[in-house]
Amino acid sequence: MTRATVLQEVRQMRFEELYARQQRRELTMGDAAEMLGVTERTFRRWRGRYEAEGAEGLQDRRLGRASARAVPVDEALRMVTLYATRYTGWTVKHFHEHWRTEHGGTRSYSWTKKTLQAAGHVARALRRGAHRKKRPRKPLPGMMLHQDGSTHEWVPGCQWDLIVTLDDATTEIYSAFFVEEEGTLSSLRGLQEVIEAKGLFSSLYTDRGSHYWYTEAAGGKVDKTRLTQVHRALQQLGITLIPAYSPEARGRSERVFRTLQDRLPKELALAGITDMAAANQYLTTHFISAYNQRFAVPAPEVGTAFVPWIGPSLAEILCVQEARVVANDNTVRYQGLSLQIPQAPHRFHYVQVTVRVHAYPDGTLAVFHGPRCLARYHAEGVLQEATVTARPQPTHRRARR
Numbered sequence: 001m002t003r004a005t006v007l008q009e010v011r012q013m014r015f016e017e018l019y020a021r022q023q024r025r026e027l028t029m030g031d032a033a034e035m036l037g038v039t040e041r042t043f044r045r046w047r048g049r050y051e052a053e054g055a056e057g058l059q060d061r062r063l064g065r066a067s068a069r070a071v072p073v074d075e076a077l078r079m080v081t082l083y084a085t086r087y088t089g090w091t092v093k094h095f096h097e098h099w100r101t102e103h104g105g106t107r108s109y110s111w112t113k114k115t116l117q118a119a120g121h122v123a124r125a126l127r128r129g130a131h132r133k134k135r136p137r138k139p140l141p142g143m144m145l146h147q148d149g150s151t152h153e154w155v156p157g158c159q160w161d162l163i164v165t166l167d168d169a170t171t172e173i174y175s176a177f178f179v180e181e182e183g184t185l186s187s188l189r190g191l192q193e194v195i196e197a198k199g200l201f202s203s204l205y206t207d208r209g210s211h212y213w214y215t216e217a218a219g220g221k222v223d224k225t226r227l228t229q230v231h232r233a234l235q236q237l238g239i240t241l242i243p244a245y246s247p248e249a250r251g252r253s254e255r256v257f258r259t260l261q262d263r264l265p266k267e268l269a270l271a272g273i274t275d276m277a278a279a280n281q282y283l284t285t286h287f288i289s290a291y292n293q294r295f296a297v298p299a300p301e302v303g304t305a306f307v308p309w310i311g312p313s314l315a316e317i318l319c320v321q322e323a324r325v326v327a328n329d330n331t332v333r334y335q336g337l338s339l340q341i342p343q344a345p346h347r348f349h350y351v352q353v354t355v356r357v358h359a360y361p362d363g364t365l366a367v368f369h370g371p372r373c374l375a376r377y378h379a380e381g382v383l384q385e386a387t388v389t390a391r392p393q394p395t396h397r398r399a400r401r
Helices: 003-023 029-036 040-058 073-086 092-102 109-118 184-197 229-237 248-270 276-295
Strands: 145-155 158-167 173-179 203-206 240-243 320-325 331-334 337-340 354-359 365-369 372-377 383-386
Touching: 003 029, 003 040, 029 040, 073 092, 073 109, 092 109, 092 248, 145 184, 145 248, 158 184, 158 248, 158 276, 173 184, 173 276, 184 229, 184 320, 229 240, 229 320, 248 276, 320 331, 331 354, 337 365, 337 372
Parallel strands: 145 203, 203 240
Antiparallel strands: 145 158, 158 173, 320 354, 331 337, 354 365, 365 372, 372 383
């Protein structure tokens, strides 16, 4: 029994009681109308209908009548069928955007949501928890960036890590790509993409992952005196690294990943993408720009905190740098590889000399002695080309007899 039906039965019983008292002349028509909460004219009209038709005359004639503004049943059925056959699991907002742009839908988001909930395809949202004050955004782009990774089944059967670098002021994504596993090189790659495209920024906000921070124990306080490779590179660039001590503290990036985990797998599936290379290309050419257009917000203030990078090669800073001692055969051991140092014109050999191995995000390697690059190598340790030319061999004249 609906609420309207219950209220109508109560009104009917109340009217019959007052009508009987009015007929016994215990009440005037005006008194009876006032006690019922209606005008005397309405009470007179109800009395006439009651005397002519009985209790049925008191029924609200609007009940059961179709609304002139009601959406046709076949239109609602087409929308629900489309969701069930092609967009199952999508959020209402994401589906509503595609329904309007791709399928010519004209109804509002609220109507779409209520219709899908009534059909049992979308669950009703839980009540919100207690109010929590949100940290204000930074006033300018480039004042603080977030970098984080998310492990998820982005395509069926494949667990990849998505590395995202975004701006705190606008939520604009500057860099996003898939890798097999998040780590130092993937973080450096994201930083290099941002600096090359936008310039140097002021600070980076991250979790306490081992590639960002040293901690005595998992979940413990960070040790700012011991620098990871990422922290060392940021320090060379004058960028402050800021640790977050809870997921709630990184709420802005966490919300971005919730949106990405909901939307991106569906977009990749809709595009028929199943491999990482194609997925990364789709991110670069389609998804990131569309995402920023839809979700990025204007910065609180006009301007930018980005400054152009005018220093030496950025790649030689945003890389893994490790010291090694050259062996007696002029080779350097690194990650199971043997890197042969070529002969140089300015030095006979480098035996027992301490050198630096640079490992770049693309997998290639290089060996440095001070500021001098001795050689560069492919990811397999094969020499690309000698950075310095070979030392010319001395020529010996034959003595005259």
